[in-house]
Amino acid sequence: MRIVVPAGGIGGARFLRGLKATLGIVSGQESEAAITVIGNTGDDITLFGLRVCPDLDTVMYTLGGGIDDERGWGRADESFTVKEELAAYGMKPTWFGLGDRDTATHIVRSQMLAAGFPLSAVTEALCDRWRPGVRLLPMTDDQVETHVVVDGDEGPRAIHFQEWWIRHRAQLPARQIVSVGAEKAAPAPGVLEAVREADLVVLPPSNPVVSVGSILGVPGIREALEEAVVVGVSPIIGGAPVRGMADACLTAIGVETSARAVAEHYGPDLLDGWLVDEADAGVEADGIEVESRPLYMTDVDAAAAIARAAVDMGLRIKERRA
Amino acid sequence: MRIVVPAGGIGGARFLRGLKATLGIVSGQESEAAITVIGNTGDDITLFGLRVCPDLDTVMYTLGGGIDDERGWGRADESFTVKEELAAYGMKPTWFGLGDRDTATHIVRSQMLAAGFPLSAVTEALCDRWRPGVRLLPMTDDQVETHVVVDGDEGPRAIHFQEWWIRHRAQLPARQIVSVGAEKAAPAPGVLEAVREADLVVLPPSNPVVSVGSILGVPGIREALEEAVVVGVSPIIGGAPVRGMADACLTAIGVETSARAVAEHYGPDLLDGWLVDEADAGVEADGIEVESRPLYMTDVDAAAAIARAAVDMGLRIKERRA
Numbered sequence: 001m002r003i004v005v006p007a008g009g010i011g012g013a014r015f016l017r018g019l020k021a022t023l024g025i026v027s028g029q030e031s032e033a034a035i036t037v038i039g040n041t042g043d044d045i046t047l048f049g050l051r052v053c054p055d056l057d058t059v060m061y062t063l064g065g066g067i068d069d070e071r072g073w074g075r076a077d078e079s080f081t082v083k084e085e086l087a088a089y090g091m092k093p094t095w096f097g098l099g100d101r102d103t104a105t106h107i108v109r110s111q112m113l114a115a116g117f118p119l120s121a122v123t124e125a126l127c128d129r130w131r132p133g134v135r136l137l138p139m140t141d142d143q144v145e146t147h148v149v150v151d152g153d154e155g156p157r158a159i160h161f162q163e164w165w166i167r168h169r170a171q172l173p174a175r176q177i178v179s180v181g182a183e184k185a186a187p188a189p190g191v192l193e194a195v196r197e198a199d200l201v202v203l204p205p206s207n208p209v210v211s212v213g214s215i216l217g218v219p220g221i222r223e224a225l226e227e228a229v230v231v232g233v234s235p236i237i238g239g240a241p242v243r244g245m246a247d248a249c250l251t252a253i254g255v256e257t258s259a260r261a262v263a264e265h266y267g268p269d270l271l272d273g274w275l276v277d278e279a280d281a282g283v284e285a286d287g288i289e290v291e292s293r294p295l296y297m298t299d300v301d302a303a304a305a306i307a308r309a310a311v312d313m314g315l316r317i318k319e320r321r322a
Numbered sequence: 323m324r325i326v327v328p329a330g331g332i333g334g335a336r337f338l339r340g341l342k343a344t345l346g347i348v349s350g351q352e353s354e355a356a357i358t359v360i361g362n363t364g365d366d367i368t369l370f371g372l373r374v375c376p377d378l379d380t381v382m383y384t385l386g387g388g389i390d391d392e393r394g395w396g397r398a399d400e401s402f403t404v405k406e407e408l409a410a411y412g413m414k415p416t417w418f419g420l421g422d423r424d425t426a427t428h429i430v431r432s433q434m435l436a437a438g439f440p441l442s443a444v445t446e447a448l449c450d451r452w453r454p455g456v457r458l459l460p461m462t463d464d465q466v467e468t469h470v471v472v473d474g475d476e477g478p479r480a481i482h483f484q485e486w487w488i489r490h491r492a493q494l495p496a497r498q499i500v501s502v503g504a505e506k507a508a509p510a511p512g513v514l515e516a517v518r519e520a521d522l523v524v525l526p527p528s529n530p531v532v533s534v535g536s537i538l539g540v541p542g543i544r545e546a547l548e549e550a551v552v553v554g555v556s557p558i559i560g561g562a563p564v565r566g567m568a569d570a571c572l573t574a575i576g577v578e579t580s581a582r583a584v585a586e587h588y589g590p591d592l593l594d595g596w597l598v599d600e601a602d603a604g605v606e607a608d609g610i611e612v613e614s615r616p617l618y619m620t621d622v623d624a625a626a627a628i629a630r631a632a633v634d635m636g637l638r639i640k641e642r643r644a
Contacts, residue, residue, distance in 0.1 A: 048429045049371070049436060081401055085426030089451055091433075100422050104407030107370045111413075114371060129411055 003311070004198040004228070006038040006139070006221075008211025009055040010072040011235060011243060011297075013062035015204035018303025020063065020133055022311070027064070027133035035134040036194040038221070040206070041119065042139075042146040042179055042214030045162045047096055048086065050106035051113055054162070055211065056123055056138060057105060064130025066101075072243075075101035095167040120188040137194070139215045142185035146210050148252070149176040161210060170245035174252035177209060182217040187224075195224040200314040202307070203232035203271075205242055205295065208262050209249035222270065229321070231273035231314040232266060233306060234259040237295055238279040259283050263290070273313045275306070289317065325633070326520040326550070328360040328461070328543075330533025331377040332394040333557060333565060333619075335384035337526035340625025342385065342455055344633070349386070349455035357456040358516040360543070362528070363441065364461075364468040364501055364536030367484045369418055370408065372428035373435055376484070377533065378445055378460060379427060386452025388423075394565075397423035417489040442510040459516070461537045464507035468532050470574070471498035483532060492567035496574035499531060504539040509546075517546040522636040524629070525554035525593075527564055527617065530584050531571035544592065551643070553595035553636040554588060555628060556581040559617055560601040581605050585612070595635045597628070611639065 001023070005016060016037060020026075023033035040055040054073065061067040061075060068076045078099035087094045098106075105126060112122040118141035127136055146161035150172040158178065164170060195201065206212050216222040236259045241247050247257040255265045259276040260283045268287030276283050281292035291313055297303040323345070327338060338359060342348075345355035362377040376395065383389040383397060390398045400421035409416045420428075427448060434444040440463040449458055468483035472494040480500065486492060517523065528534050538544040558581045563569050569579040577587045581598040582605045590609030598605050603614035613635055619625040 049433050050429075079401065079403055079422070081422040082404065082426045082429070085423050086429060089426065089430045089448070091426075091430055100401070100403040101407050103425070104404045104411065104413075107372075107404070107408060108411045108413055111371050126411070 001033045001200070002036070002194075002198050003033065004036045004038065004194050004201045005204055006040075006201070006206075006212055006215040006225070007055070007059055007204050008040045008206030009043070009058040012055070012204040012206040012211065013059045013067070014072075014297050014303050015233065015307060016059060016134060017062055017300055018297065018305070019202070019307035019311075021300055021304040022308040025133050027131040036190070036198070037134050037136045038139050038191055038194070038215055039123075039136055040139060040211045040214050042144050042210060043161055044143075044145060045096075045160055047093070047098065048091065049110065050103070051110045052096075052098075052106050053109065053119070053138070056136065057102070059136055060123075060127060060130045060132050063132030063134060064127075066130060073097070074099050078102065093163070093167070096162065097166070118188070120190070135190075135194070137190050138188050139191065139221065140185040140218050141188045142181060144179055144181040144185050144214065144218065146214055147178045147180050148174045149178065150174060165245070170248035174248060177249060177252050179214055179217045182214070183219065185218045187218055187220050192220060192224050195221070195228055198228055200311065200318065201225055201228045201230040202310045202314065203230060203266070205233045205235035205297075207244060207246045207249060208235060208265060209246065209253055216270075226269050229272050229314050229318045230270055231275065231310045231317070232263070232271050233310055234262060234274060234276045234280065234295060236262055237277040242296065260285050263288050272317050273310075275310055275313065289313070323355045323522070324358070324516075324520050325355065326358045326360065326516050326523045327526055328362075328523070328528075328534055328537040328547070329377070329381055329526050330362045330528030331365070331380040334377070334526040334528040334533065335381045335389070336394075336619050336625050337555065337629060338381060338456060339384055339622055340619065340627070341524070341629035341633070343622055343626040344630040347455050349453040358512070358520070359456050359458045360461050360513055360516070360537055361445075361458055362461060362533045362536050364466050364532060364539075365483055366465075366467060367418075367482055369415070369420065370413065371432065372425070373432045374418075374420075374428050375431065375441070375460070378458065379424070381458055382445075382449060382452045382454050385454030385456060386449070388452060395419070396421050400424065415485070415489070418484065419488070440510070442512070457512075457516070459512050460510050461513065461543065462507040462540050463510045464503060466501055466503040466507050466536065466540065468536055469500045469502050470496045471500065472496060487567070492570035496570060499571060499574050501536055501539045504536070505541065507540045509540055509542050514542060514546050517543070517550055520550055522633065522640065523547055523550045523552040524632045524636065525552060525588070527555045527557035527619075529566060529568045529571060530557060530587060531568065531575055538592075548591050551594050551636050551640045552592055553597065553632045553639070554585070554593050555632055556584060556596060556598045556602065556617060558584055559599040564618065582607050585610050594639050595632075597632055597635065611635070
């Protein structure tokens with residue numbers, strides 16, 4: 001079975017860990033199932049001359065056993081010496097959590113990019129070490145960056161998504177969320193092929209605006225996904241995001257923070273099935289099958305059960321259509 | 323009193339610490355004496371996309387209180403997480419001692435260089451933090467790199483000085499030592515002016531080939547120094563280098579490893595006075611005044627006494643000529 005998962009950071013990575021578990025995928029062992037992840041690169045940022053890809057790294061570290069499980073991002077057993085020293089020199093920004101172990105990843109990536117390798121090749125090289133047990137593709141090899149338009153003293157100004165998200169904790173009202181460079185971007189090699197050959201596409205409970213939304217914003221990807229059977233897992237439970245500040249992003253694009261509104265935002269062209277939490281049982285969305293079940297990913301087992309439910313739902317839909 | 327010191331790494335930095343002490347220079351306080359250091363940049367190397375200036379940093383850290391005193395190079399309380407992680411990715415080289423704290427310095431430098439600032443401006447900015455109590459100038463803003471020609475399987479090949487020095491511990495016979503880029507380099511802003519206005523120039527017991535020699539190789543610097551009163555401190559005691567592997571460098575350029583041979587290599591055009599260790603008492607060099615006294619820099623006091631002797635000798639020579 002071939003499954004494609006367009007994924008953001010923490011939520012996507014934890015869902016993927018569950019999906020691997022339920023499909024019995026163990027790194028380095030043969031498996032009947034194969035997962036291709038289309039990773040969001042809209043959060044990427046250049047800091048101190050280093051190219052940082054937070055979502056790709058979160059997926060890679062989480063599935064490769066290197067993640068700090070409690071924080072959900074960055075490396076386990078991490079130190080922040082480089083960051084402290086940069087601050088001692090007066091270097092800005094100081095708000096980004098640049099760990100020492102993580103810094104090495106960014107140095108390797110930046111070196112390879114400077115040498116002319118595309119991000120997809122770089123990501124593959126990094127995964128040679130981490131062996132995440134999935135094929136991890138960036139959504140695009142082109143530079144696409146999510147910027148957020150906020151109010152400034154002299155009118156609206158655009159700041160990088162990371163600055164809005166981390167420094168301002170998404171507390172500055174977002175007037176607009178812009179995917180800079182998206183219209184000229186092309187899907188990375190292998191992305192469209194993977195979708196075309198997939199038995200199933202599963203949208204994890206990633207941020208529907210700045211994670212899944214960024215991926216869908218790369219010309220060609222949404223169109224390809226619409227041809228596939230797609231089941232999504234709601235990132236909203238009882239009117240609030242399970243984790244993170246997706247509500248601030250949804251508000252910025254005029255979408256209500258509810259399981260139903262997100263499903264309708266994705267729309268029936270994209271979404272065939274939608275898993276909502278038991279708290280949202282009874283929710284309906286036009287043209288989309290909805291099922292309810294516990295959606296809190298409290299541990300790997302819980303994530304595996306959710307992933308299994310999404311896969312089963314997708315296979316049922318697929319069978320019915322065959 | 324204005325003193326100019328062309329300096330390499332550890333030996334130069336420790337001598338400078340003694341010179342500051344004997345002149346009563348305390349960072350942040352007014353002083354009648356002023357030291358300008360012309361730092362060797364021939365050891366500089368680009369590693370993992372970061373520009374590393376080992377000698378400038380050794381001087382800056384030593385005089386600014388950040389040095390690892392036992393090693394003589396790098397930062398005190400240093401960790402090597404980034405280096406270990408780079409090695410885990412299979413990145414080479416692995417032989418360079420890239421510390422985490424040190425890495426931040428290289429990131430700041432690389433960022434400023436990439437932004438278009440010359441190395442002299444970058445060095446000044448880094449010194450804003452370290453306040454070394456001296457004016458630290460790179461010998462040049464141009465890229466000059468010392469390479470060493472060694473025997474390879476397929477004939478002679480040139481490797482970077484750092485590779486020869488650290489990886490091969492100067493054990494590969496050096497056929498030639500080349501200062502790549504030197505002939506086109508210009509002294510950094512302020513270098514020639516400082517020499518012209520100096521009351522005295524002191525050559526610390528730095529490596530006469532790859533440290534002082536590199537500085538002298540920048541067109542214009544040697545000529546300017548020849549106009550000044552210059553006293554040197556021998557880096558050779560009893561036929562062996564005090565520290566480091568200067569003998570391998572001297573052999574490569576056909577100079578005997580002795581206090582006398584080094585003085586004659588510098589030559590009477592450059593050198594007016596030469597301090598040798600008591601073990602070399604009686605050594606003579608054509609056209610150069612020689613004095614002997616204990617030259618082991620066992621601690622700051624010992625370095626201060628040596629520096630004082632060099633300054634006094636220089637002032638006597640100067641007075642006599644006036």
